[in-house]
Amino acid sequence: AQSVTQLDSHVSVSEGTPVLLRCNYSSSYSPSLFWYVQHPNKGLQLLLKYTSAATLVKGINGFEAEFKKSETSFHLTKPSAHMSDAAEYFCVVSVGSSNTGKLIFGQGTTLQVKP
Amino acid sequence: KAGVTQTPRYLIKTRGQQVTLSCSPISGHRSVSWYQQTPGQGLQFLFEYFSETQRNKGNFPGRFSGRQFSNSRSEMNVSTLELGDSALYLCASSFYRVGETQYFGPGTRLLVL
Numbered sequence: 001a002q003s004v005t006q007l008d009s010h011v012s013v014s015e016g017t018p019v020l021l022r023c024n025y026s027s028s029y030s031p032s033l034f035w036y037v038q039h040p041n042k043g044l045q046l047l048l049k050y051t052s053a054a055t056l057v058k059g060i061n062g063f064e065a066e067f068k069k070s071e072t073s074f075h076l077t078k079p080s081a082h083m084s085d086a087a088e089y090f091c092v093v094s095v096g097s098s099n100t101g102k103l104i105f106g107q108g109t110t111l112q113v114k115p
Numbered sequence: 116k117a118g119v120t121q122t123p124r125y126l127i128k129t130r131g132q133q134v135t136l137s138c139s140p141i142s143g144h145r146s147v148s149w150y151q152q153t154p155g156q157g158l159q160f161l162f163e164y165f166s167e168t169q170r171n172k173g174n175f176p177g178r179f180s181g182r183q184f185s186n187s188r189s190e191m192n193v194s195t196l197e198l199g200d201s202a203l204y205l206c207a208s209s210f211y212r213v214g215e216t217q218y219f220g221p222g223t224r225l226l227v228l
Contacts, residue, residue, distance in 0.1 A: 043119070043205060043219040043221040043222055044205065046217070049216060090158065094214040096213065096214075101163075101171060102163060103150075103207075103217065104160070105158035105159075107157045
């Protein structure tokens, strides 16, 4: 069965330092993987998406993620954290056939950015 | 282009009542999915509709139902509300498939007393 595990429930960084949010997935075939961000009292916003075109995926606001099949990982990184990056981040896998299916969400990682 | 809209934004109900939530997808999007978000269970898939047909369903009891209209707007209904139904209900839309980029609405926060 497909699943997603976010390895840290809470990550704290200082402004201007790198961000690393870790995600491992389990999938019986080549998955579609996503990172979404949720700011307080807001809906989810797509940061980036992997669909097998390139293993290094660049997203919005300076975020990127690298798909590593051998490690079944899809970690999210950003070189320099900004205060506005403080939010909840979700690693997501799409499962099912091409025309049906659903998204499976990780439990989320809360990113705290300290001044 | 207008985003996904959900109404109402906030609801307070009592146990045993029923509730209907509405979702208007982005213009041109025909796939609408619903998710429940709670602190304990996180984000869980409820169901997905495409062209007025339910294509996929999550592991929720039959009290949770939905439908989609010909203009792609969708509603979800929860009957006989329980305290545990208190959650943020999110709607997402995409052109054709769940695997495409999904755009989420701001959610409806339901509190069951």
